[in-house]
Amino acid sequence: MRIVCPFCGERELGEFTYLGDAKPVRPAASASEDEVFDYVYLRDNVAGQMSEYWYHGGGCRAWLKVTRNTLTHEISAVEPAAGVGARKVGA
Amino acid sequence: MVGRAQTHRLEKGGLIDRSAPLGFRFDGKTFAGFQGDTLASALIANGVKLVGRSFKYHRPRGILTAGSEEPNALVELRNGARREPNTKATTAELYDGLEAASQNRWPSLRHDMMAVNQLFAPIFVAGFYYKTFMWPAKFWEAIYEPAIRRAAGLGRASGVADPDHYDKAWAHCDVLIAGSGPAGLAAALAAGRSGARVILCEEDFVVGGRPLADGGTIDGMPAAEWISRTLSELAALPDVRIMTRTTLFGVYDGGTHGAIERVNDHLPSPPEHQVRQRLWRIVAKRSIVAAGAIERPIVFAGNDTPGVMMASAVRSYVERYAATPARRIALFTNNEDGWRTVETALGAGLQIAAVVDARPDVSPAHRALAAKAGFPIMNGSVGGVDGGKHGVRKITVSLTGGARAEVEADGLAVSGGWNPAVGLTSYHRGRPKWQNDIAAFVPDSAPPGMVAAGAANGAFSLGACLRQGFAAGAAAAQDTGRSGKAGTAPAADDEAFSLTPLWHVAGKGKAFVDYQHDVTASDIELAQREGFESVEHLKRYTTLGMATDQGKTSNVAGLAIMAAVSGKSIPETGTTIYRPPYVPVAIGAFAGHHRDENFHATRLTPSHHWASEQGAVFVDTGLWKRAQWYPRPGEKDWLESVTREVKAVRGGVGFCDVSTLGKIDVHGPDAGAFLDRVYINTFSNLAVGKARYGLMLREDGIVYDDGTTSRLAEDHYFLTTTTAKAGLVMQHLEFCRQVLFPELDVQLTSVSDQWAQFSIAGPKTRDLLREIVDPAEDLSNEGFPFMGAREVTLRGGIKGRLFRISFSGEMAFEISVPARYGDALARNLMLAGKPLGVTPYGTEALGVMRIEKGHVAGPELNGTTTAADLGLGKMMSTKKDYIGRVMAGREALVAPDRQVVVGIKPVDKTSRLRSGAHIIPKGRTPGPDTDQGYVTSVCFSPVLDQWIGLGLVERGRERIGEIVHTHDPLRGEDYDVELCSPVFYDPDGGRQRG
């Protein structure tokens, strides 16, 4: 697999580390235990388009949001993950 | 070596170099061949028909094919450490001095005792290991399995380390082509002329594909001349690379392909400084599979007799190698292409005994040829072969209409049609589709960017191969933005291909579908009767197609027979899933240079060379080599050295390289706020010039990592991690910074490799440090109190960082200098410390002192413990949010009966504690229900003069003083121990503050 890092260009899979689903957003400090439990543990098992966190540790150390089809491995978009997991983006 | 006469070598012809004779040995006998031979062609030239015994039944086997699809002719190639089992004689290039041995026979190939397995054939039928040997269970390991292993199986591995080197390399191109037949070469021409960067992989050592044996006319010239002209043109193009001896074996995501280049397999051993094989990862924007097709056998009784050979292979041996597999050949075909073999054989002066054609009508031209050459054409099928280990003698023919005929022949050429090589196009779970006119599966889809062309795409005529290859090459170049002129496509005639499907001739005797795994037609029928009708079940139950050849000659016939007995069509029956690699690839090639000491990268601490000079014993800690202890002459074991080191520190001064800790500079106005969110305790209120111990949780509330973080300036913190988690903590903090808390103005810089860091510990630490740092620096308790941290100037003007932190419990500092000064610092500490009796200490002494002080480390931060478990619950701030805060409050994580860190000491002071020993209440029987925890860390404490330890014990802190039992079933050691405070040494901390 090859990922086009928005900062480094097209690079090989071995330079990246996978984290997982980029959909969950970290709950506010006032959130209930149930909400945080969902955030920490509950994940959709997506067959198809999924947005995922990947870390370019072998390159620029950017966290990326990669849109990937889990059925075909086709990657349709790669963007910086800045603020993706935050409640308010770019406060 | 002097070889005997090559009895089956033609006087002239072939792509062999008769001026380069080669001697070789097979099963101890000496033979001769020529440069350009394979082992198979050289054996054939010497009249050798029997080359191996089969897997289960030890049936005599010969050579079936002339390529990488060979199921039968597997040999052990080379000797000693280079002995390579299951090598296909059909692809092993001959070299002078080659040694090969047949497999699966004892005591010899001609007199194989294990051939009695045939008598027990009923127990080796489909699914035999699922039913025959199931009872009684213990007999399996003791009797059945060893017996089967001796009786069945393939070659023997050398059993010693591979002496050769393997390489791994990357390549990038616009258009990647698999195969150098007419389609592949035409594709390379079109793509190359268009200006594309082209790589063409050919597994053979000669370029050209089928025309090497079958000839033909291309652009009005003999195929050989066209191939040679094409190679010249390709060589003149700027970026076309042809890689022979290279098999494209797989395609992966994003246009990444795997290829194995047999760089020096054609030599006795690789020349000095050269590799044996090279594993290529080729990234291509487009790829064209021009890998051709594989001729398929017809399943009939005795079809595995030596001398039964694929019709195309007969032509290959005669035309390409000038070697004659037989002198009087019968042909059994169901298609037009098989007849080429008649022309080849007659052209070489061989006799045709008969042609058995399953098709009702044979062309007048063939009839005329038969009349002229004087051989009969029989409409029907071959029902049996006489011969055994001496090879084909007589063939029984079932004529259409029911009559039988017999044909005397010493060879039988078989053609059941051709199967396109659909492997590469199907590796992304693509299912090929059935094409009726050729009765074969052809690619229906392919991985992104890949197309098939020529015979691999079901186009079998020379003209169609050239047209498809050229069109695919031109289109691929266009797709990659190369717009040069491709010119005109090479042209050739479209010869007719007519075929009447014939898979299996019913009859008495074993009829083999999968030669390599000894799967017969009746095995497939049995599988169907027993309900294993799905092709995936069929495959696993009978092991059809699961041998090293992955069923290249057998899968389709197997499916066809299953379809027939289950009353379905072949497309309804379907195919199994295709998986790479297309040919076996040595594990050594995947490992490349990553073996032995190069298995992974090695990281050396800044003082490594100095420590080596001191005779340090090193321990692997992740990628690091760390000094474990520094033995001195006369010390009888490690414990004596370590005890001396601990005593020297506690009584004087010692130092230890701790550069392996992860180090991260945290900069920015929000640095403190950021640390507050990632640590359970607060850092924003840490004064400049001070250090503080910090603990991080995972978001699920479990402890992640710990370390000391110092504030060097208002907007600059210096954070340390454990050695093990250095990279992961950096990744985690970057996630927090980039993804979770983008509003914070903070930057992280890994400086692990930039700073050499030493711990200097012991009551005489200041005396030593004063010789190292500038005399103007105030190291007094007032000028540099406990947990102070700041930049300092060293003697000589070097800037360093000094931290008054202690892991040992002694008066201690950690000092950082730029990594390039680390070696000099170690040497200067030794020099300046000589009058003080300075002692370097290793990780063992470090560990002893941390256990004596009750500090937790890796064994306690084990991925299951909470801050409270470690006795650090009070650090959890209630005034802020931080990673893991909410989950850490879950019921089970705050339960009162959790296993928590506690000290452990044996009641009998002479007992030795062992890590991993279970803790059970005194007087109870050890078992899961009485297990209350375990010993995590142990050491011999020089201070207490006994073994001590830390453990995780249920309600441990409430049970201080209780006598419990350690149970160690692995070592058979059981002791009474006392639960105690984890701080064994200087509990009020006076020494480190002094």
Ligand SMILES: [Zn+2]
């Ligand atoms: Zn990058």
